[in-house]
Amino acid sequence: MPHRTLNVPEHGMIDAYHAELAARGYEADPAQEAAVKRLQQLYSELLGYKVARQSMLRKLFNKPVEPTSVYFWGGVGRGKSFLMDCFFDAMPYQRKRRVHFHAFMHEVQNDLKTLNHLPDPLQTVARRISEQVRLLCFDEFHVSDIADAMILGRLLTALFERGVIFVMTSNYPPDGLYPNGLQRINFLPTIDMLKERFSVIEVDYGTDYRLRTLEQLEIYLVPDDETAAARMNEDFFKISGFEGEPGQIEVLGRQLTARRIAPGVIWFDFAALCGGPRSQNDYLELAREHHTVLISGVPVMSAAMSNEARRFTWLTDALYDHGVNLTMPAAPPPADPY
Structure with missing residues (x-):
């Protein structure tokens, strides 16, 4: 009505x-x-x-x-x-x-x-x-x-x-x-x-929508085996049209090391992206500047990796909000760190 x-x-x-x-x-x-x-x-x-x-x-x-x-x-x-x-x-x-x-x-x-x-x-x-x-x-x-x-x-x-x-x-x-x-x-x-x-x-104690959000994010999983790096190299070229070069980008005044960089597409190791001190604003800026992000070396995060898990959560939130595609190895999904 x-x-x-x-x-x-x-x-x-x-x-x-x-x-x-x-x-x-x-x-x-x-x-x-x-x-x-x-x-x-x-x-x-x-x-x-x-x-x-x-x-x-x-x-x-x-x-x-x-x-x-x-x-x-x-x-x-x-x-x-x-x-x-x-x-x-x-x-x-x-x-x-x-x-x-x-x-x-x-x-x-x-x-x-x-x-x-x-x-x-x-x-x-x-x-x-x-x-x-x-x-x-x-x-x-x-x-x-x-x-x-x-x-x-x-x-x-x-x-x-x-x-x-x-x-x-x-x-x-x-x-x-x-x-x-x-x-x-x-x-x-x-x-x-x-x-x-x-x-x-x-709002608490119901369905875990974090994993569902990850499912809705445009995530393209590659097998997490000895061929993962080669497959991600292939994906990087297919997506960007370039081989890409390793290098650093500046995000809010700080340097961030990437495995490959091409227009609109970037590939990181998990440790470089989530292993050190980063803020939500860093990930928001990253999401604004790229349409596809590739991440290799994503671990299964235990309670001992709560800081890394929190940063990964911030990252996926930012990518989801900005409609950014994500490619990463198909390891088991990270557990709820909280």
Whole structure:
């Protein structure tokens, strides 16, 4: 049934969720039920809010009540990004954006540097964002950088004041954000604000969607045997049309060694890509610059390789978000590192 005023489905989030489940051959996960219901509620609230804001009577007499933003969290692979994508695609807003949180903060920090001649550049950044976006969806919300931690509270407050509504996914509850961070005591008001202004929903203990995401990513597996290197050489040439050369690329000011480089295609050893200190922004930048990534030497990751496993998770998230193809040896899939 369509919404009584807007020509859109009344139960758009739930409809989109079940349609996407059917398209992927999934079954509804009971662990996601509360999140699905809350996102449907937000969908309805946003539609009602849109109608109320367009009503001349409401404009004359009172301001409509703003919808409550949503923050849902849970372990890796619980389908949080899947749920947010269903909601985002269903929501009939033009001024909406879905973005990886670290990519968003990278943009904000760059804008602040550009505007540092102004008395309060953060307010200018918030105004510009709010002029473009009414609904802002953050995937993988997490704070690990002190520069982000010190401005996040003011930024979110400034966006709230300008009517921006949020949907956020995170692996952590609000109280678990910025753990052991420098000057964390100054970040605690931001945590309190998140708990006060968001509906906080836990999504956990259901189907592991991380492996399903890896299945959906365009992954081309080659046998993990003595011929793997030769096969990947062949694949590299077929994909790129070039033999490629070993070399280094610069990613956010740091050098990264590659086995082969060609326009739009790059081949790494796992150790070079995930074995050392890398950030999510590194992988996002890599995904933006290439349409295909090849990785050799991918191990079966044990608990002792939790750092490598976390970086591999960041990498596959970035590749998936940007539609990048991935070729790697067909070793057993990495276990959930968390």
